[in-house]
Amino acid sequence: MKFRNPETGEVVSIPVAVSRYCKTKGRWCCKCSLPGAMNRPEKPCEPWAELHPHEAARLMGYEVVDEHTQTHEKTHADAIENAHVQSEEANMDKPLKDWTLGEVNEMCKKRDSCRKCIFQNKHDKDCKIRTHPTNWDLSEKPRFTQQDVEDAKILARALLADGFERDKMGDVFSKSKTASRTLLDSRMFPSIQPGQSYTLDEIIGGAE
Numbered sequence: 001m002k003f004r005n006p007e008t009g010e011v012v013s014i015p016v017a018v019s020r021y022c023k024t025k026g027r028w029c030c031k032c033s034l035p036g037a038m039n040r041p042e043k044p045c046e047p048w049a050e051l052h053p054h055e056a057a058r059l060m061g062y063e064v065v066d067e068h069t070q071t072h073e074k075t076h077a078d079a080i081e082n083a084h085v086q087s088e089e090a091n092m093d094k095p096l097k098d099w100t101l102g103e104v105n106e107m108c109k110k111r112d113s114c115r116k117c118i119f120q121n122k123h124d125k126d127c128k129i130r131t132h133p134t135n136w137d138l139s140e141k142p143r144f145t146q147q148d149v150e151d152a153k154i155l156a157r158a159l160l161a162d163g164f165e166r167d168k169m170g171d172v173f174s175k176s177k178t179a180s181r182t183l184l185d186s187r188m189f190p191s192i193q194p195g196q197s198y199t200l201d202e203i204i205g206g207a208e
Helices: 014-025 035-039 045-051 053-060 067-090 101-110 146-159 200-205
Strands: 002-004 011-013 063-065 163-166 172-175 197-199
Touching: 002 014, 002 053, 011 014, 014 045, 014 053, 045 053, 053 063, 146 200, 163 200, 197 200
Parallel strands: none
Antiparallel strands: 002 011, 002 063, 163 172, 163 197
16 A cells, blocks of 8 residues: 655655655654654654554545555556557558548647657658648638639630639639730639639539
8 A cells, every 4th residue: 555645646655655744844753643653662653654544644645545546547547558559550551641630630639749650751750741730721622613614715715814813802813824914804703712723724623
């Protein structure tokens, strides 16, 4: 049977706990809270504390920890650690594309550092994800209509455009590497949000 310091969590033997407690009292055994201290033989409080562990722990500000409790706590902690390790090992060969945002976010939260993380590249120790999940762009791609596709094809031929964009003011422009930038009707390509830009191939390929 041992004592635990509730403030630090440290577990010590009864003799050590009694010895530390005695140091706080100095030579004033008459002021000690342990009844055994009044008997005056050599270290009288230790035998009394051994016989009355719960009372001694209470008087000295400790908690009693028996061997069964210690074994149970250690077994429980080991089980949690093993489950965590097995969970990570089970996902070691899981392709990055199969990870959900929630799984990656939980993995990042559990780790104190990126050391030995399963998302770390072995050759340069860099992160396969490159940025923290909170920095990922999760915005949905625009869903272009068939009308958007037809308009894009006509404008691409007429204006030699290879893409279209909407500026932060909401105006829509054609983009071209060979021709000038042309202002279009702002009602065109409503799926393109301010600040977004898409190539002709992206608009055609993203049509529904």
